[in-house]
Amino acid sequence: GLLSIAGAACADGVTATVTASSDYDFRGITQNAKDPALAISVDYAHDSGFYAGIWGSPVDFGGCCNEAMELDYYAGYAWGSEDGPAWNAFAVYYTYPSTGSGEGLDASFPEVNFGVTYKWLNAKLWYSWDFANFDHDAYYLDTSGTFALPNDFSLVVHAGYSGGDYWSSQVSGLSEYYDYSIGVTKSVGHFNLGLKFIDGSNLEELNNTPSDVFSSDSKAYFSISTTFPWSSK
Numbered sequence: 001g002l003l004s005i006a007g008a009a010c011a012d013g014v015t016a017t018v019t020a021s022s023d024y025d026f027r028g029i030t031q032n033a034k035d036p037a038l039a040i041s042v043d044y045a046h047d048s049g050f051y052a053g054i055w056g057s058p059v060d061f062g063g064c065c066n067e068a069m070e071l072d073y074y075a076g077y078a079w080g081s082e083d084g085p086a087w088n089a090f091a092v093y094y095t096y097p098s099t100g101s102g103e104g105l106d107a108s109f110p111e112v113n114f115g116v117t118y119k120w121l122n123a124k125l126w127y128s129w130d131f132a133n134f135d136h137d138a139y140y141l142d143t144s145g146t147f148a149l150p151n152d153f154s155l156v157v158h159a160g161y162s163g164g165d166y167w168s169s170q171v172s173g174l175s176e177y178y179d180y181s182i183g184v185t186k187s188v189g190h191f192n193l194g195l196k197f198i199d200g201s202n203l204e205e206l207n208n209t210p211s212d213v214f215s216s217d218s219k220a221y222f223s224i225s226t227t228f229p230w231s232s233k
Helices: 002-007
Strands: 013-021 037-046 050-058 067-079 087-094 107-117 120-129 140-149 151-162 177-188 192-202 219-228
Touching: 037 087, 107 219
Parallel strands: none
Antiparallel strands: 013 037, 013 219, 037 050, 050 067, 067 087, 087 107, 107 120, 120 140, 140 151, 151 177, 177 192, 192 219
């Protein structure tokens, strides 16, 4: 998902990535009521380190906001080297084009990110001063480690913590929480496969929503993605 963009380094030019997954997971919380999702992004990257793109996925918030899809716009800059620390800073604006109409709430909001990668470790801090368009701030501490395994597999572990006024003030109906995951990834030809277990705090469900909406239940998550144009390698 979009969380991986802050740690990615793209080759110069325009690419498109298609990802099919068993759910749209956002920091341990389903954004598509536990249903499969097909996400598409179009990205531009320059050798200078600048990059920008658009990312889209279906969403299901229980019909609270006339929601149908999420469309995110982002731009950032990456610098550093593979041998030493690699740095990344970017901004993203999450939009939900069909929300805000009729009695639906407009859930669009901005967020900024700053991250560093050194060898196997990646750490990022996300911050929004208007999370979910509720006029409350929120932050997300995001750490992950990637370790090489035999046969070109990789082990990926992750831990995150969501805090800030949006969560602690109860405006969300929830509370500050943590999430974590452990899984494996593997590239097969032009495709990247991932399988992981996701869990964390047991959040109380929002009032007047089906049990699957915004669920933080533990789950197995599978994804397969490919990026165009395919290389000749």
